[in-house]
Amino acid sequence: MTLAPNSAEARDIAYHFHAYTNAEAHAETGPQIMERGEGIFVYDNHGKRYIEAMSGLWSVAVGFGEERLIEAAVAQMRQLPYYHNFAHRSHGPAIDLAEKLVSMAPVPMSKVFFTNSGSEANDTVMKMIWYRSNALGQPEKKKIISRNRAYHGVTIASASLTGLPNNHRSFDLPISRVLHTTCPHYRKEGRDGESEEEFATRCAEELDSLIKAEGPDTIAAFFAEPIMGAGGVVVPPATYWEKIQKVLRQYDILLVADEVINGFGRTGNMWGCQTCDIEPDAMVLSKQITSSYVPFSAILLNERFYAPVAEESGRIGVLGHGYTCGGHPVGAAVALENIRIIEDEGLVARAAETGAHFLERLQRLADHPFVGEVRGVGLIAAVELQHPEHHDALKPGTLGATMAGLLYERGVISRAMIDSMAFCPPLITSKEEVDQIADALEDALGTMEKMDFPA
Structure with missing residues (x-):
């Protein structure tokens, strides 16, 4: 990885000690830097927009930029x-x-x-x-x-x-x-x-x-x-x-x-x-x-x-x-x-209604060969990944890390809990927006199905 000496990424590697991060790997991969947030979205320093499907760390109930x-x-x-x-x-x-x-x-x-x-x-x-x-x-x-x-x-x-x-x-x-x-x-x-x-x-x-x-x-x-x-x-x-x-x-x-x-x-x-x-x-x-x-x-x-x-x-x-x-x-x-x-804004009732729709969308993926279980309630859910042929032979977290990267490429921020993908979008998230999350996950599962995960 080659970075401009004074870029934000280079300075982060030089000076910033991160939480919940492999410090040695961080020195090689560098950070993903977010610059602003609006509603359920955050934008990185290259202008790309992401659905923050984890509400940051399970926490931004009313979305970003609430005046x-x-x-x-x-x-x-x-x-x-x-x-x-x-x-x-x-x-x-x-x-x-x-x-x-x-x-x-x-x-x-x-x-x-x-x-x-x-x-x-x-x-x-x-x-x-x-x-x-x-x-x-x-x-x-x-x-x-x-x-x-x-x-x-x-x-x-x-x-x-x-x-x-x-x-x-x-x-x-x-x-x-x-x-x-x-x-x-x-x-x-x-x-x-x-x-x-x-x-x-x-x-x-x-x-x-x-x-x-x-x-x-x-x-x-x-x-x-x-x-x-x-x-x-x-x-x-x-x-x-x-x-x-x-x-x-x-x-x-x-x-x-x-x-x-x-x-x-x-x-x-x-x-x-x-x-x-x-x-x-x-x-x-x-x-x-x-x-x-x-x-x-x-x-x-x-x-x-x-x-x-x-x-x-x-x-x-x-x-x-x-x-x-x-x-x-x-x-x-x-x-x-x-x-x-x-x-x-009636966000508790909205979480119940939107969450039920989101879980129904996720449950449609339950029979996918790379899905082991879908679970959740309200606007908090997890999709547990499995390898259909040699799951036990894979290092724990392999599928989760792969899926987190695939979703990030598709503009969705999730979190891998070993091999379970967490979803916890802001309470203001609409049914159409959780559909976008589910669509990105379905597309990423299709890509994962074609990938080689050697035993």
């Missing part, structure tokens, strides 16, 4: 560009947003704590859980259970909750006190002859067995995404959540719902908890809360969770936790306006 969000940020910058919530301080946008989120919650919630990212929020919930256990005189009740293939973030603690091997390798993770149980992916984890309901029952039984083996008095909480995102867009089978929650209630274990991807309409309801009929003790929100126009996240806690934490802060004299930019006034103002747009 209402830009104006909300500018207005708040002019009035109060920054303040904090330490030591009894507050400001209007944080107060208004906390009230709004509690009023929107799918189950009764008591308080909102503001953070800056989903990773940071999950990390904070873990600290609060340990703090609460100490407040209740239960110093041994500190272990937390997550699931294989879960995604809860990348800080040391939240990456431990994450159940993906590459988030642990060479990082010395997961930390102690974090355990993992079965991923509720029937196609991958179900046994021969086992029905989906039987599989759901086994998932609950395996959780129960893990709790008993570790000791019920040592397990404090269970973390889970209602619909799993980065682990492959896994939609749990019917009765799964009913059975899992029954186990948690039996042992008085807190349930933390990670709504970072699910929340604010992604699953066709405002919350993934509504889609899956979950009654959490805490909810973690980020990404679509501001359509990622500014970094922002929030935690909702019910009174059962909050009250012991508050009492312990009274005993100690302070809650020794917080972030410089937690509850940032610009972020809170943008979040409030973003929620107004979602409500004003």
Whole structure:
């Protein structure tokens, strides 16, 4: 690869250390540089237009270039560009947003704590859980259970909750006190002859067995995404959540719902908890809360969770936790306006309707020899690729990386999760636009069918 010395690509290779990227490969291939966005589209520095079928990173709910969000940020910058919530301080946008989120919650919630990212929020919930256990005189009740293939973030603690091997390798993770149980992916984890309901029952039984083996008095909480995102867009089978929650209630274990991807309409309801009929003790929100126009996240806690934490802060004299930019006034103002747009434009119902059409289009491809499974709900979906003859002989990720490149050539940005292609377009996406995504995928599958993938 030959690049002009002062080109953006050359300077990126020289100075920019990228997230979720093979650093050595990046030095050879270089970056794909985006310059602007408009609606569901982004444009690279060569003027080519792409459908952003991942909403950036599962997050740009209202699309790119939304003037209402830009104006909300500018207005708040002019009035109060920054303040904090330490030591009894507050400001209007944080107060208004906390009230709004509690009023929107799918189950009764008591308080909102503001953070800056989903990773940071999950990390904070873990600290609060340990703090609460100490407040209740239960110093041994500190272990937390997550699931294989879960995604809860990348800080040391939240990456431990994450159940993906590459988030642990060479990082010395997961930390102690974090355990993992079965991923509720029937196609991958179900046994021969086992029905989906039987599989759901086994998932609950395996959780129960893990709790008993570790000791019920040592397990404090269970973390889970209602619909799993980065682990492959896994939609749990019917009765799964009913059975899992029954186990948690039996042992008085807190349930933390990670709504970072699910929340604010992604699953066709405002919350993934509504889609899956979950009654959490805490909810973690980020990404679509501001359509990622500014970094922002929030935690909702019910009174059962909050009250012991508050009492312990009274005993100690302070809650020794917080972030410089937690509850940032610009972020809170943008979040409030973003929620107004979602409500004003009926984007939750639109996600349900457009999503149903999109899944119907994708299901038409389910019999293609290179398609193993189509799954999803609302405007989040995955198409799992397989090789019809020698899939097991291929290096994992080969088909996914190939398909990501083929779609990019066709002006569609997707994301390969090993060999599953994720689709998570903005909530404003029309039926005609999801047809364009499906058409590009179908055309790319035709090309893939003619390619040589040696065993």
